[in-house]
Amino acid sequence: MKMHISLKFLCAGLLIYVAVFAFITPLSPALLQTNLTEIKPGSHTFELVGYNSHFQSAGSNALYLINDSTLSIPCTVTQVADESHLTAEVTLPNEMHSKAFAFVLNNDIDGTVFLETPLKVTDFTMNPDLARTTMPLFQHREAQFFNYPYQPIIMETIRNLMWHVPMWFTMFVLMIISFAQSIKVLMRGQRGGDDLLMPIQPERVRPHDNKAAMSAAVGLVFCVLGLITGSIWARFTWGTWWTRDPQLNGALVVFIVYASYFILRNAVTQEENKWKLSAIYNIFAFILMVVLLMILPRFTEGLHPGKSGNPAFSQYDLDSSLRTIFYPATFGFILLGYWMYHLRLRILKIEQAHENLLA
Amino acid sequence: MRTFWHRSLLFILLLWSSHAKASDGLEEYFYSSGKIKVVAAVAAVVMLGLLYAIWRIDRKVSALEKKLDSKK
Amino acid sequence: MGVSTVREIKILLQKEWKSEFRQKEHFAALVIYLLSTIFICYLSFEKISDGQTWGALLWVTGLFTSFNAMHKALDSAHQPQLLHLYTLATPGAVILSKCLYHAAQIAVLNVFSLVLFLLFFGDAVLIKMDWGQLITGLILGSTGLGTMLTFVASLAQRTGQGVGLMAILGFPLVVPLLITIVKFTRLAIEGVTWATNGYQLMLLIVLNVLAIVLSYLLFPYLWRE
Incomplete structure (x- = not known):
């Protein structure tokens, strides 16, 4: 299939857009931490640290300490040091619902931001039947600018979503092409039926073998890129370059399998044999990839989102601001992968035609 | 250096x-x-360089294909 | 796959068994290999104090023995009587009989290896073990390894490169099976219930079925020109 020039421009445009907006889009405002660690009935003064927040430029900050999402205790903001630091005061009653506390801050720039923090609770009377107080009367507001969602550990590294995940999608697309072409090789490269004595026609098989090999080659490049971006991300979020995650280790096995596919191709000298054997191995490799990357991680405890009780991928996906960059990134990289594959294929065809001319 | x-x-x-x-x-x-703009610019330049390289290969391959067609 | 295929498989298995019996030194060599591997493990580990190592070591030994068993399979395919039979039978019957035969062979070797493990390392770490689960795992692991490696061996044989290529092609392909079987064995040693080990069991069955179906479907392309 020829790649239309408009698709090439689309690919370039999408990737440039992603390169720029993946970085300049800020993270949404959040509350980072507080120096309040222990609470008991009475008055407390504490400091609150924000992230990307606008405490100072906002007109006023409404701050509440919320207990068990039913009891809200207003805090008085006594001093705003700068955009991300403020000091506040709160007076706590004797009775509480439970030991779960969270801070809620609302202002007209940052919208509503939460901080769930473990607090050491002493001297309160726990009364689950305590009357609910009316929730603070502010509208739940979104922040006023386009931004990424704030995730506690991931934080700024969420940008890597735009590079890491599309690599795997692209690899999958290319491997599916490789798989389909391998099946075609087997179908066309088979002597059988009525014409058992008919020789195999190389010109009917070779194009499919070329396609299978070249898409696997480009897919392998994207596999390596996915592993590298994943490793860097793992260092920042999980604290190590490499770890015991089924998807991570599965990806490495996929890399080894497709690398052996090329070793197999180089080991067989007779051409018809090479087509057949590598096509068979490719089909095995593809099934293995599906098992390793899509089935096994669901049954093994791991660290990737969306698997075995970890927050699902759709959680990020639902965020509309992430989607406006993530979808173009995925589409752009798939187009880039297809383009690269197409180029490799054309170069190979030229080489083969050149050899034919010389022969 | x-x-x-x-x-x-x-x-x-x-x-x-x-x-x-x-x-x-x-x-x-x-x-x-505000230096994130520099980061984004560098990323964009890297991306542009990559795309330019692929574009050039595409052009060369097209030229070779034409040459091969005329030889046949 | 009709009655005739079943008959063909039966005949092929008989022939395979006869040829094995005629060349007893092949099997003897495998047993010696197994014995020396486990003895080396015994000497280098001295004592295994946790179930996980016990199970993992059992399967690593099993994996290497299976690969070795396949080397013999590559050789025995050159026997003229068998080759003649293969040309008469349907490819499906050939691959199924080969898979069955090697699965059985590997299962026997793994049972033997289990006995040697018990002899050398004792059963101190196996107090809580569920024997039913262990034996099930042993059988399913052997069939899985047997099927996959038989197929890879036939593929490697066709390349004309033989043994060296087989290891390169085979090792990554058996990784999912190996991960699952090691985990299954570990849980069996920890003595969990069948229900807790259900996912692993299901995965093992799925992998076995996948290997058999893929071999059955693809072998015709490999076998005949």
């Missing part, structure tokens, strides 16, 4: 120190000082 190595070393050190705590790390520095 020496300055190049010095700068790379500095960059690696910066990178190293950045994951201790996200709040006073590299990202915060880039975002608070």
